[in-house]
Amino acid sequence: MRAYQVVRGTLGCLGNLGISVGSKLVSLGANWIEGVGATGPVKNPILEATDKAKIKSVFSNYSALVSYDHQGANDYLHLLDEYDGNFTIATQDAASILENDLQDSSMRAGLSVAGWKPGRDMLAQASEWWSWDFGVSWSPDECGFQFGITGDNETFNRFGDERYLAIEERGLNAFVREEALTFLDGIEDPRLLLNTTVDAIEHSTKGVVVHDRNGGCVEAEYAICTFSVGVLQNDVVEFKPRLPVWKREAIEQFQMGTYTKIFMQFNESFWPEDAQFLLYADEDEPFRAEQQTDEETKAQILAVLRKMFPDANVPEPTAFMYPRWGQEDNWPVGMTLTKHQNLRANVGRLWFSGEANSAKYYGFMHGAYYEGKDAGERIAAMVKGEPIINQDTAPDGQLKRYEKLYGSVNMNEYNEGNGWPDDE
Template sequence: MMTIVLQLLVLLVAFPYTSGDSSRPKVLILGGGLAGLQAGNVLQQNGVRDFLILEADDRLGGRFLSPCPPEVPACVTEFHIEPSLPSPHPLQQLLERCKIANGTGAEENLVAVDDEGNDVTKEMNEAFGRLEITFTSLLVEWTPEEDDMDLQGSSRLYGWHPQTPVEQALDVYFSDLTFSARSSEMSTHVAVTSIGAAISQAGEYLNYFVKDSRTGFQDIVDCLKNGFLTQSDERVKLNTNVTHIQYSESGVTVTTADGTKYTADYAVVTFSLGVLQHETVRFVPSLSYSKRKTINKFSFGFYTLVYSQFSTRVDDPTSRVDEAPPYYISVTRRRNVYHFFYDAYETIERKVNHSQPNSLFIHWLIGNDAIRVETQEMSKTKAEVTQIFRGFFGRSTPEPENVFVSKANTNPLYYGSSPSFPSGATYEDYDKLREPLGRVFFAGDAYYMAESLNGATRALYSGTETAMAVIECMNGRSCAMKQYGSSPKCP
């Protein structure tokens, strides 16, 4: 009898009920970003309503909402909708269900200016032609059987040696825009698969620019959560920062910053890879060296969007109405610069009947440039972008009325912006990254292997896939995630 009592006491200490809760939830969803919301949505669709979402922020949405400027009534960005992917496509479903105004993007039209204000667009287009030849050869000749290497090295193998300021600026533009990472940080295997997928879907590969007269991204999050959560759903706890996760083969205990403990049979961790790499959440027992090595083997890069809003139209004096909206590239020898930008309103207006009397320029920065801009005074950032605009559009160009900087990289809830598959990582490593710990599963944009997808789509697919894996485990079947290690290319 004493032995039974002691065993019960041990279980109560290891997995105590949360004070105030009448029952122990079946599933704890840790993080209320897109992956967490989609996991809850899929669980409920499959009859599992007994879950609890713990979110450290004061609102749901996670990194998906972090780039959006509050001063701008509509958030403009790109989503990739790929019909070759598993159907139904979760992001396309959301856009349709939420009735979010969107349209396909135009072809790229590059405009380049150097430090002296000279138009070097002709040289840029010539360099772009040479870059296209290199990547055409790379796509045709590179095979999955070759040893992987970084994209910068493989590009040199096939003739791309950026030396002039124009070539160097184009190299940054191409890698930043395509992968949100430097070419020296990218796996060639993944890059070739990504670019090949885009080319093979010519005419079908859609860039959905989201522009809405309401609140843009927030509407998408609201539409997703309102599909399965009520207005004041008790299954959501905001401002709840998880500090410890205790796990075993029989359950999970989560401790928050205020000392509250939550228990469940299963947990879905949707923290960003950056949070796991910074080890701001402790696992009990501690993660093995092998697991920590795998987590840190993958890249979680820094990129920052700088929005500059004008109340008047700011036009390029050299552009023509019949041309596609330009992407502006700064060809410079200076360090810490804004390499390229575009007018989001102008881009969307060419495809969507939504006339705008103003301009909204978006600069895209990565790496050290992103961190520098996130941490400096806003007045300095405003002065820097104003100088760039005057170099392109003339000295009489006014200062932007509003400048907004997304700050996912220095936010301790994220510690970064975008995951990538670096050279040196293998699909076996990827399987180890996704591997559950006892009854702790993982979901998020880093856990769905498809580099050609934007982070929002990867997060939604991952939330679905992980929720279904949890359901399989509940039903006494496999508790493992799908394995990609035997695949010679991206799934």
């Protein structure tokens, strides 16, 4: 059941609905096929699927970067090299935390210990934004250190460190639609309910009933819930009975950010055409585009562009638009592997899936692929009466969950020696 008129999700592409920006159809959802280039036997499943669907993409050359500040062109790319050196040290520290079961910290603390301290230097802050925030849509202050680095390491070390930007006018999600048609009888298949908004889910140990806004319902032995963390956090859907506390705590602690893509079309180029990316640093606080009108945001962007290119005649764009929805999950400070498992765990016959549920690959499309595949295989086995039972499950095949998660400090350690004097 989908609330939209296309098969989509995080891959949402309104271009598939016939909406365009100027003369181009644009993808409003996922952008990149990430983790490409490894020569080993393991291939990124998303790359295999997009190749099969003949998705057009271009190599993202992150070296084709030009830097600017409020006075125009300013080459401070050496700061990116400085960041990279410190990040390499931080990566080794994060690996040690994971391997030795040490206490985690924030990405900010990890970078600082490794030697990266941008302070109030706007050029260093812009370099950090390019190197970190651009990829995850969260600042280092808001990201857990251990798992903030682990996701990138697992993806780029296993599948390759290249990224390809999809430029497919059918939309990047064309590969999902093509795969769906291998088991559906076309878009009119009655098993596929589009334009159907779910507003309530009844669940028990006997089955699941999903209710939609139009008064209809679907009853099944099992169901997989793929709502984003943002939807689950905002109580858009009513669960009957309410999800247990251990589940809700995990949902509320994980995070979803806003990755705002702003599209502008011009009749002529005023930027260096050999550059793929333009990095801008300014002393002003960045504006929150998702809370503004299109006209306000467009005016602010044009003001920045005219600072970047003071000798050019920067015209009004011929087309302009941007979506406003959450797109990027974040493993926050304090989130443990066991609490994250509670995000993954099923509740009775209601299962949960999506890229946020992938401990190794959250934030990546292949994370969604692996989690969906896992949930589907487990449910199929249960329907056959042959549940998958291993170290990841309870004896009946249910996924592990932790109804009580304990800290690392014993009550007797709350003493004067640890700065907790008895004041009585």
